Amino acid sequence: MSADFTPGGLYARIVLRDLTETEARRALPCKWGQVADDVLPAWVAEMDYALAPAVADALAEAVAAGMTGYPDFALGGPLGEAYAGFARRHFEHDVDPAGVIPVVDVTAGVRLALDVLSEEAPVVMTLPGYPPLISIAEVTGRKRLDLEVDPDAGRAELDLDRLDRMLDPAGGGARTVLLTNPHNPWGRSFTRAELEGLRDVVVRRGARVISDEIHAPLVLPGSPRHTPYLSLEGTAEHAVAVVAASKAFNTAGLRCAQLVAADRITRDRIRAVPAARNDSWSPLGVVAATAAYTDGDPWLAALVQRLGEQRDLLTQLLDAHLPATRMRPLEATYLAWLDLRAYGVHDPAAQILERGRARLAPGHDYHPGLEGHVRLNIATSPERLAEIVRRMVVGLGV
Ligand SMILES: Cc1ncc(COP(=O)(O)O)c(C=O)c1O
Structure with missing residues (x-):
């Protein structure tokens, strides 16, 4: 589908609303409910955005x-x-x-x-x-x-x-x-x-x-x-x-x-x-x-646009703060696959959770026996994504 993203165009007026932290904890009991209050979740595949109005209205x-x-x-x-x-x-x-x-x-x-x-x-x-x-x-x-x-x-x-x-x-x-x-x-x-x-x-x-x-x-x-x-x-x-x-x-x-x-x-x-x-x-x-x-098409177009921006932001943040990370090109999904082996940490997700207070998904859950990888969910706000990367830096001790 081609979307009109010009300023003032149809999709530019569609609001993709970020959930506040309080809203997210209530809305997403798995992603946000299964972490302590001081932990930022970026693990399970759920998004920190308010429901599409067309879906919310129908429900x-x-x-x-x-x-x-x-x-x-x-x-x-x-x-x-x-x-x-x-x-x-x-x-x-x-x-x-x-x-x-x-x-x-x-x-x-x-x-x-x-x-x-x-x-x-x-x-x-x-x-x-x-x-x-x-x-x-x-x-x-x-x-x-x-x-x-x-x-x-x-x-x-x-x-x-x-x-x-x-x-x-x-x-x-x-x-x-x-x-x-x-x-x-x-x-x-x-x-x-x-x-x-x-x-x-x-x-x-x-x-x-x-x-x-x-x-x-x-x-x-x-x-x-x-x-x-x-x-x-x-x-x-x-x-x-x-x-x-x-x-x-x-x-x-x-x-x-x-x-x-x-x-x-x-x-x-x-x-x-x-x-x-x-x-x-x-x-x-x-x-x-x-x-x-x-x-749902207009909301979906706004979502995909935002996820593209989040992907580009993550690439920039990693280049700036964790340059030894290898990120697979993210063509689809909001789930970035990161190779952190250069940082020499056997289970980076566990260490980032413990020391950095961000929960990422451990790579070995997706590939038994594979060390040094994590999956990072980028479907959140730009500010929260930047904070997650900051916490990764702390967690990895870089
Ligand atoms: C590739 C893939 N298949 C299936 C699922 C789960 O779908 P469901 O909850 O409908 O079983 C996910 C969830 O993230 C997924 O990434």
């Missing part, structure tokens, strides 16, 4: 109307239409609304897809990766094969030759690839060519892809636009996507993500599951997602 209306019962369990409907409209406007991707199936959250959607669609065989996971997805292979009784990024590589890329060996029946024997697109914490918005390369390997090996696209609305200025995996030719039969408005609109607690199935057989297999497997999404989550997808 207030729904609560006022008493919409606190079960959701409408019929599939497709307004939520499917809303996501299809969003995908068309933002990604030029045509989605059949009937193939948009609510699930409680993205993690559950990935688990559902694995359970219902995938063979009882190893699963490929990209590392570093989102921790609950790291454990999902085991949770579903499968072996995990790790497709790692070399921490010394300049750019985080999918190693397709290794992937091919992992999918080789005479090699790793994996039958499913868990793709994260855009990638947390690699910060990558994969190009169409990269994804086509992945597709070609997967098709040759007759494997499946589950594409976690929760960060799709969060591609930052100057980066390759998001390419939905399902928008590539020849993917409908072997892939599903799991999408959500929750990361971009800060509504994770409302419990509603969407599984997108582009071919009829896949859709029917997912729809046929017993209720006990997939009946936990909430009607308020449906309301929030529908409002975000339908009326």
